[in-house]
Amino acid sequence: MDSMLGSSKPKHDKLHIAMFPWLAFGHMIPFLEFAKLLAQKGHRITFISTPRNIDRLPNVPPSLAPLISLVKIPLPRVDNLPQDSEATSDVPLKDVAFLEDAYDALHDSLAHFLQSSLPDWILCDFAAYWVPPLARRLNVPSCFFSIFTAATLGFMSPPSAEEDYRRVPEDLAATPKWVNFPTTVAYRYFEASKIGPPCLGWEPHKVGVINRFHGTLRGCDLIAVRTFKEFEAEWLKLLERIHLKPALPVGVLAPKPQEGPEDDDDASWRSIKDWLDNQTKGSVVYVAFGSEAKPSQEELTEIALGLELSGVPFFWVLRKRRGSADTEVVELPEGFEERVKGRGVVSTGWVPQLKILAHDSVGGFLTHSGWSSVVEALQFEKALVLLTFYADQGLNAKLFQEQKIGYLIPREERDGSFTRTAVAESVRVVIKEEEGKIYRDKAKEMRAVIGDVNQQSEYVDNFLDYLGGHKMHHGDH
Structure with a gap:
């Protein structure tokens, strides 16, 4: 079996990994792709989302179904969020903020799940800035699994929230001061002005997208990025320097044509x-x-x-x-x-x-x-x-x-x-x-x-080795 997966016997014990993606199919699908890769290597995955989202996901292959549990937690009612809206595709762009409020209100249900099942790790998304502190209280290590490029993370995340000097679109249309190598990665003015106040958290009572990124990056124990070294080596190093924790590339998780x-x-x-x-x-x-x-x-x-x-x-x-x-x-x-x-x-x-x-x-x-x-x-x-x-x-x-x-x-x-x-x-x-x-x-x-299946598989093995070596022993406290 293991030889088929392009790797020798894994060094890690079997892990139980929880996954909690943001409520957008562009996030849930890559999380599910990653879940399938981890399950192929024999690990148990609990994939957590809301009922309608789970019902709309592609089917898990029968061979992996015993290892992947899809757990539905109901989305709390929030003012101004239309009935049955559980993903970004269900609401107009201007109303995504109400979906964020509902997502944040999943805190107690997720706490209950973590307490009762104590997974070895939880993989969370950029929007879930409240998950790392919650997981830490319950002695569950947390990993920010980024479906974004390392460059996006490096651009979005200042060394500390206080150091984010960016207040006007022009600031987002320039390379940030904390990037210490030459790059053209920045928004163009029209893109920056669209991103505007809600993302930067300039609106009172709103967390803001950049603050979500920053909170999640600051709070998690590990950063895992859907990328590969040859493509973004400098950006991965930058993330480690800024956040003082490992930033591991996990490969690009390219889907296979026959799976659609x-x-x-x-x-x-x-x-x-x-x-x-x-x-x-x-x-x-x-x-x-x-x-x-x-x-x-x-x-x-x-x-x-x-x-x-x-x-x-x-x-x-x-x-x-x-x-x-x-x-x-x-x-x-x-x-x-x-x-x-x-x-x-x-x-x-x-x-x-x-x-x-x-x-x-x-x-x-x-x-x-x-x-x-x-x-x-x-x-x-x-x-x-x-x-x-x-x-x-x-x-x-x-x-x-x-x-x-x-x-x-x-x-x-x-x-x-x-x-x-x-x-x-x-x-x-x-x-x-x-x-x-x-x-x-x-x-x-x-x-x-x-397209190098062995190399991409190795990225996933390295990631699993890290998780296996840094899990908590819940019997110890």
């Missing part, structure tokens, strides 16, 4: 595959902005007309709404689909993204820069065209650009607007032009590391 639910819908994959099979190798740009980023009507129009203008074949997964709470439906320009018929496909339903990215005809990926999507693309050596919308995407895009795996679509610095010409030129550079060869070559290089 795509077999449910073979007919839809067949028609996509037929279309892709008819395109020239490396000629298609795949366009998708994740499950929650949605262009405004104006942005959508420029993206569409830019793709049309580029002359490049494209497959575009278009979400017209951001979940059920979204009432602003966006529309494609008049006559657009007719004009690009044959060369471009627009799909508004679910598609098997991994299978599309794995296809030889796809040469590049126009993406919102979410780390999970980028990992999926790089494991199939697809170069990136970057168009950010919110949250950590702006920081990721700068990191990817700095590493030459992505090309940023030029935008107006103050308001973030961009033109169809900029979209068309960026797509052409990355997919076909000579000056974009550097991005295509770099994507191949990244594939070699991300």
Whole structure:
């Protein structure tokens, strides 16, 4: 059994690890991927979330089901949070703060769980700044498992909350003073102004996203980052220097194509595959902005007309709404689909993204820069065209650009607007032009590391060795 997992007999005893992700599918899914990897190595996982979220997660493979318990704790009622809203996709962006309040109110239920089951470790997310102190009182070591890049953590987390001098968007559009190596990683002005007061905790009574990051990083016993050394060595060192604790890369947790639910819908994959099979190798740009980023009507129009203008074949997964709470439906320009018929496909339903990215005809990926999507693309050596919308995407895009795996679509610095010409030129550079060869070559290089199953497995083993060596013996006190 162990030889199949690419590692010799593990040095650690079997652990019981609890997981408590933030209430967003972009967080719960990577936590679940990680749970499956840990369970494959024989450890017992308790995955904790709210009832509706657990019901909406992909199924755990039957072979791992005995080791992964999905525990439902009801989300407390909070004023202004609509009934049945349990994830960020259920609420408009402006109401995510009420979801944060409800998440914080899970404190007592989580305390009860930890007290009664005393896991060896708890892995928590950035938003759960109150978990490390709670776990410490109960003698349970805590680990911040970051689905974000190490660069995002380094940018977000000053050495102490008092040292965070950033008060205006301009401050977020510059490299922080505590970063001690040259880097371009920072927000652009329009991204920083969107992040604004609620994130920085400038609003009274709100914790603020940066304070959540900082509280979790300061309180936990260990930082585990979904990344790898070759990619972010300096940022990992910075985290250890600032927070005086280990920051361990756990690999990128790249999902395997055969694990998706795509077999449910073979007919839809067949028609996509037929279309892709008819395109020239490396000629298609795949366009998708994740499950929650949605262009405004104006942005959508420029993206569409830019793709049309580029002359490049494209497959575009278009979400017209951001979940059920979204009432602003966006529309494609008049006559657009007719004009690009044959060369471009627009799909508004679910598609098997991994299978599309794995296809030889796809040469590049126009993406919102979410780390999970980028990992999926790089494991199939697809170069990136970057168009950010919110949250950590702006920081990721700068990191990817700095590493030459992505090309940023030029935008107006103050308001973030961009033109169809900029979209068309960026797509052409990355997919076909000579000056974009550097991005295509770099994507191949990244594939070699991300696709190295043994190396990625070793990261997970090192992490488990650390957990095994630093667990509390609950019988001792």
